[in-house]
Amino acid sequence: MTDRSPALHRFDLDVVGAGLPVAAAREELGAAARTGAMVVTAPPGTGKTTLVPPLVANLVGGLTLVTQPRRVAVRAAARRLASLDGSPLGGPVGFTVRGERTVGKGTAVEMLTPGVLLRRLLADPELPGVSAVVLDEVHERSLETDLLLGMLAETRQLREDLLVGAMSATLDARAVAEVLDGAAIVEVPSALHPLRTEHAPSPSPRLDARGVTREFLDHLARTAARAQREEGRDALVFVPGAREVDQTVARLQGLVDGVEVLPLHGRLPAAQQDRATGGRRPGEPPRIVVSTALAESSLTVPGVHLVVDAGLSREVRRDRGRDMSGLVTVSASRAAIEQRAGRAARQGPGRAVRVFSEAELAGMPAQSPPEITAADLTDAALWLACWGTPRGEGLPLLTPPPAAEIRAAEDTLRALGLVDEEGRPTPAGRRTAKLPVGVREARALLAGGPSAAEIVAAVSDDHRPTGADLPRLLADLRAGRAPGAERWRRERDRLTRLAGSSDGSASPGAVLALARPERIARRVGDGSRSYLLASGTRAALPEGSGLLGAPWLAVWEVQRAEGRAADGTGAVIRAAAPLTEDEALDLGAGLLVEERTARLENGTVRARRRRALGAIELSSTPVAATADDTAPAVLAAVRERGLDALNWSDTARNLRHRLALIHRELGDPWPAMDEDALLATLETWLAPHVRTRLDGIDLVSALRTLLPWPEASELDALAPERLPVPSGSTARIDYPAPDEEGGRPVLAVKLQELFGLAETPRLVRGRVPVLFHLLSPARRPLAVTDDLRSFWDGPYREVRKEMRGRYPKHPWPEDPWTAPATARTTARLRSS
Known part of the structure; x- marks a missing residue:
């Protein structure tokens, strides 16, 4: 890559990089950038976010886009670079986040969130007017950043002049470089000063079923206040979420004097975020900043020499069985713990206090899982479809989306x-993908009429309805009574402009149902607070909810829960609005099914005509069963109850066992006879033999349909039903059950019938010796052996000594080798 001129703006890198450890790598960074693709690894606080963007902008001479994973980090990074450049925001340095854009004609570096850049790529994959793109904090493995990395790798094939870079605190640099087709790697070493680390575990649990415990937050606040007094310097406290930030701030304000306590999280107004990230001015008191993970790596809080870490993180988790996704509080990864501690030693010696034990640290995961493996992939599936790579197939990704999850997301789309x-996008899909909200919110926005904007603004932000009652929350937001009302109004107005004009005005419940028809729910019974969702999930309204009594709901958010709160359902509804039955049936029309069902009840097939909205049964009427009902009902019963539901005759069971032994020894083409294998092939072997009742099925004939041809002709030679014995009779062989690992075929026969037999018979082409159970004349066991020669020459003498007195009428010869084998008594043997 060659320098391009004239440049939009030339940054003074000596000024921008003054005092930054990353500045020592300027020549190496420049050389890597000239190759067209670069990967930069540098610990938090070394200045990569400050220096690399202007360095790249100077090199390419055009607009450089730089992603930061959070809006607060975007603004902070842009503000810091503009300050060092001595220019106003919106000049050489600008930024764009959802709902706010500050750039100008001369902007050379534009900071933005991954979501903003992703939609620009979807609008025009060639990114006209852009000379370079740098993805920061790639190690966080957010879904949007992972997708951007793969998409930009393909964009470089369209535009060889586009420089693409990836930066992070800790990552597998080689894997990222491989995605970018062999990008140059620059590793900037850590510039940590001495760091003291100590543990101050809480006597109370950090988490319970409801989240972070109050007792733990009390201990955390006391620990942070004491450590700040001891150090007398600025402190940074890490907690998992905005709620814990606010609660910890409130506790600290009652514990410290002469110290400013500041919150830092994504829900705060920009002015408050800027206050926390702007650094302490001369003459101001020491500060304690209580932050979520956004200060872990993507954002530097200046002046910090003390870190107090709760050791918790809020991460996306998906419960596919209940169709629930959301943020859950878990132990942070060990990598995150190290990054947090490092924040204390960037500008001098530091101290890190971990409010958990060393044993707890050892049990924490090494890394957090990539979001693509745990998130709801509905939005991602639409982006991938619009990119031209449905399901991500063919797109170079660090981690491919889980196959089952991406196909389920595609089914939803x-x-x-x-x-x-x-899997290709429809015109509605392309329009939806361009809107700066999630897929479901966008669909509701476009179809829900003028009222949809305020409803989507409420559910797409972090507003929590009391008692899950969304209509009540909306009333409080309109009246300005709810926290964040002003933020909600701005978002409502922005969404109204995006949606444009539309006819009609839908109720809150109808808007939610447009977005999530599979979460239309009906109360399970009069007086109950439990509901069945169309998806099949059961969930309960919180006790005292204003929605209690509503027969139909449109559910927006549902979370796993146990105990009384969940009313035995395993989940609690967190946001919902009432629906009429007509609205439910109209908006859920795509889930309506009318079907004929048949079940096996008490051995007889009974049929019903059923109408349902997904899993919600609307009506069910008995009808006469027909021949077409029989096989599906019987097969369904067998799948549900297992093979024991069938009436196995001794002959059928023995045939199954014989075939199982042959498969065990010879493998294909002889069929497997274990339960899983037979249940998986019911349509092949059982269905053609089904009659109106279970006891009418010929299982021997059914199993024989699985026999391979022409090998089937060997069945009786490989595993005969009976075996001739020297007495002239035959004995039935008992074969081991399919799940009896290493089991042996057993021949139970009277000892006298085997006199003279030396060689133990072997089955399945000589692979398996028969195990003899030698019986007394009363058919009680005397010995077990698969070596008759050794038995006659040894143990037989002891058996003879004991048995000849008990059974004197039966032969017990001294020499079993020459005695005639017989099933008769001695007297009958002489008379014959």
């Missing part, structure tokens, strides 16, 4: 009319 049968 298809039900919403946003992709076609091949």
Whole structure:
């Protein structure tokens, strides 16, 4: 890559990089950038976010886009670079976040969130007017950043002049470089000063079923206040979420004097965020900043020499079985713990206090899982479809989306009319993907009429309805009574402009149902607070909710829960609005099914005509069963109850066992006879033999349909039903059950019938010796052996000594080798 001129703006890198450890690598960074693709690893606080963007902008001479994973980090990074450059925001340095854009014609570096850049790429993959893109904090493995990395790798094939870079605190640099087709790697070493680390575990649990415990937050606040008094310097306290930030700030304000306590999280107004990230001015008191993970790596809080870490993180988790995704509080990864502690030693000697034990640290995961493996992939599936790589197939990604999850997401998009049968976006899907909200919110916004904007603004931000009652929250937001009302109004107005004009005005419940038809729910019974969702999930309204009594709901948010709160359902509804039955049936029309069902009850097939909205049964009427009902009902019963539901005759069971032994020894083409294998092939072997009742099925004939041909002709030679014995009779062989690992075929026969037999018979082409159970004349066991020669020459003498007195009428010869084998008594043997 060659320098381009004239440049939009030349940054003074000596001024920008003064005092930054990363500045020592300027020549190496410049050389890497000239190759067109670069990967930079540098610990938090070394200045990579400050220096690399202007260095790249100077090199390419055009607009450089730089992503930061959070809006607060975007603003902070842009503000710091503009300050060092001595220019106003919106000049050489600008930024764009959802709902706010501050750039100008001369902007050379534009900071933005991954979501903003992703939608620009979808609008025009060639990124006209852009000379370079730098993805920062790639190690966080957010879903949007992972997708951007793969998409930009493909964009470079369209535009060889586009410089693409990736930066992070800790990552597998080689894997990222491989995605970017062999990008140059620059590793900037840590510039940590001495760091003291200590543990101050809480006597109370950090977490319970409801989240972070109050007792732990009390201990955390006391620990932070004491450590700040001891150090007398600025402190940074890490907690998992905005709620814990606010609660910890309130506790600290009652514990410290002459110290400013500041919150830092994504829900705060920009002015408060800027206050926490702007650094302490001369003459101001020491500060304690209580922050979520956004200060872990993507954002530097200046002046910090003390870190107090709760050791917790809020991460996306997906419960596919209950169709629930959301943020859950878990132990942070060990990598995150190290990054947090390092914040204390960037500008001098520091101290890190970990409010958990060393044993707890050892049990924490090494890394947090990539978001693509745990998140709801509905939005991602639409982006990938619009990019031209449905399901991510063919796109270079650090981690491919889980196959089951991405196909489920694609099914959801298809039900919403946003992709076609091949996974390609429909016109509605393309329009939806461009809106700066999630797929579901966008669909509701476009179809829900003028009222949809205020409803989507409420559910897409972090507003929590009391008692899950969304209509009540909306009333409080309109009246300015709810926290964040002003933020909600701004978002409502922005969404109204984006949606444009539309006809009608839907109720809150109807808007939610447009977005999530599978979460239309009906009360399970009069007086109950439990509901069945169309998806099949059961969940309960909180006790005392204003929605209690509503027969139908549109549910927006549902979370796993146990105990009384969940009313035995395993989940609690966190946000919902009432629906009429007509609205439910109209908006859930795509989930309506009318089907004929048949079940096996007490051995007889009974049929019903059923109408349902997803899993919600609307009506069920008995009808006469027909021949077409029989096989599906019987097969369903067998799948549900297992093979024991069938009436196995001794002959059928023995055939199954014989075939199992042959498969165990010879493998294919002989069929497996274990339960899983037979249940998986019911349509092949059982269905053609089904009759109106279970006891009418010929299981011997059914199993024989699985026999391979022409090998089937060997069945009786490989595993005969009976075996001739020297007495002239035959004995039935008992074969081991399919799940009896290493089991042996057993021949139970009277000892006298085997006189003279030396060689133990072997089955399945000589692979398996028969195990003899030698019986007394009363058919009680005397010995077990698969070596008759050794038995006659040894143990037989002891058996003879004991048995000849007990059974004197039966032969017990001294020489079993020459005695005639017989099933008769001695007297009958002489008379014959």
